[in-house]
Amino acid sequence: MADISELIPKKVPEYIPRKMYGTTDVELMKAAYESRSPVILVGRTGSGKTHLVKYIAALYGKPYIRLSFANGMTLEDLLGYNRIISGDTVWEDGFLPYCMKNGIIFFADEINFLDPEVAAVFNSILDDDRQLVNTLHGKEIIKPHPDFWFVAAMNSGIQYAGTKDMNEALIDRFEYYMEFDYPSMSIEKKIVKSRIPDIDDRVLNVIYEIFRQARNEFSDYNIDISTRLLLRVCRLSDKLGIENALKLSLYPKLKSRHKREALNIMVKKIIPPDMRSNIDKSIKNTIEDIYDVSIANG
Ligand SMILES: Nc1ncnc2c1ncn2[C@@H]1O[C@H](COP(=O)(O)OP(=O)(O)OP(=O)(O)O)[C@@H](O)[C@H]1O
Numbered sequence: 001m002a003d004i005s006e007l008i009p010k011k012v013p014e015y016i017p018r019k020m021y022g023t024t025d026v027e028l029m030k031a032a033y034e035s036r037s038p039v040i041l042v043g044r045t046g047s048g049k050t051h052l053v054k055y056i057a058a059l060y061g062k063p064y065i066r067l068s069f070a071n072g073m074t075l076e077d078l079l080g081y082n083r084i085i086s087g088d089t090v091w092e093d094g095f096l097p098y099c100m101k102n103g104i105i106f107f108a109d110e111i112n113f114l115d116p117e118v119a120a121v122f123n124s125i126l127d128d129d130r131q132l133v134n135t136l137h138g139k140e141i142i143k144p145h146p147d148f149w150f151v152a153a154m155n156s157g158i159q160y161a162g163t164k165d166m167n168e169a170l171i172d173r174f175e176y177y178m179e180f181d182y183p184s185m186s187i188e189k190k191i192v193k194s195r196i197p198d199i200d201d202r203v204l205n206v207i208y209e210i211f212r213q214a215r216n217e218f219s220d221y222n223i224d225i226s227t228r229l230l231l232r233v234c235r236l237s238d239k240l241g242i243e244n245a246l247k248l249s250l251y252p253k254l255k256s257r258h259k260r261e262a263l264n265i266m267v268k269k270i271i272p273p274d275m276r277s278n279i280d281k282s283i284k285n286t287i288e289d290i291y292d293v294s295i296a297n298g
Pocket residue numbers: 013014015016017018043044045046047048049050051052154155183191227228231
C-alpha cells in the first residue's frame with residue numbers, strides 16, 4: 001500500500017466550526033480524537049461530515065484512509081486475503097489491520113451500506129479492548145497502534161432507508177454520536193466567504209435568501225438543499241449569473257414542474273432587477289438546453 005506519510009491530508013480547506021451540544025463540532029472531534037474514542041457522524045448529505053474528518057486528520061498531521069461503503073465492501077477488502085506470488089502464498093492485510101497496525105485514521109464513510117455480516121468485524125474493535133481477531137488469518141489478534149482511530153459517517157433521512165439497516169449493536173458502540181444538520185445562516189455565509197473570498201456580498205445575500213426560502217418550502221428528507229449546493233451556486237453565479245446558476249443546480253433537485261414553477265416565482269421576487277442574468281446568448285442557449293433536458297428527465 002501507499003507510503004504512509006502520503007496519507008496525511010494536505011491543503012485541506014479551512015473548516016468553519018458550528019455550534020454543537022454546547023460546544024463546537026471541531027472541539028468535540030478533537031476531544032474524541034485525543035482519547036481515540038470512536039465517532040459516528042450522522043446527517044444530511046453535503047453538510048460537512050467528510051470535510052470535518054479530513055480536517056481533523058490534517059490538523060493533527062495524521063494519516064487517514066477514507067473508504068466509501070456505498071460501493072460494496074467485502075470481508076476480504078477489510079480483513080485481507082492470500083495472494084499467490086511466484087507459487088508462494090502470501091498474506092496481504094486488508095484495510096482494517098493495515099490501519100490498526102500503522103496508526104492510520106480509518107474513516108468508514110457511508111457505513112449504512114455495510115452488510116450486517118461484515119459489520120460484525122467492527123463490533124470487536126469498538127469494544128473496550130479495541131482489538132481485532134482476524135478470522136481470515138489464523139485468528140491473528142491485532143492490537144491497535146496508539147494513533148489508530150475509527151470514525152464513521154452515514155446519511156440520515158428517508159431516502160436512505162432503503163439502504164442496509166444499520167446494525168443497532170454497531171451504532172450503540174460508538175462513544176460519540178454526532179448529528180449534523182446544515183449550519184446556521186451565519187456559519188454558512190462564513191463557509192462561502194472562506195471558499196470564494198471574492199464573492200460580492202450582495203450576490204451572496206440574494207443567493208442565501210433564495211436558499212433560506214427554498215429550504216422552508218421544499219427541503220425535506222427527499223430533497224437536500226445542502227451546503228454543497230450553496231457553494232456550487234455561488235461558484236457558478238460568478239460566471240453565469242444567479243438565475244442560470246440556479247437552473248444548473250437547484251432546479252434539477254425539484255422533480256415536478258409544479259415545484260419548479262413555484263421556485264421560479266420565488267426566485268424572481270428575490271433577485272433585484274439589476275442582478276438578473278445578463279450573459280452571452282450562446283451560453284444562455286446551452287444552459288436552456290441543459291435545463292430542458294433535466295426537466296424532461298425529471
Ligand atoms: N463547516 C464547514 N466549513 C467549511 N466547509 C464546509 C463546512 N461544512 C460543509 N462544508 C463544505 O460543504 C461541502 C459538502 O461537505 P461534505 O462533502 O463534507 O459533506 P458530507 O456531509 O460528507 O456529504 P455526503 O453525506 O454527501 O458525503 C464541501 O465542499 C465542504 O467543504
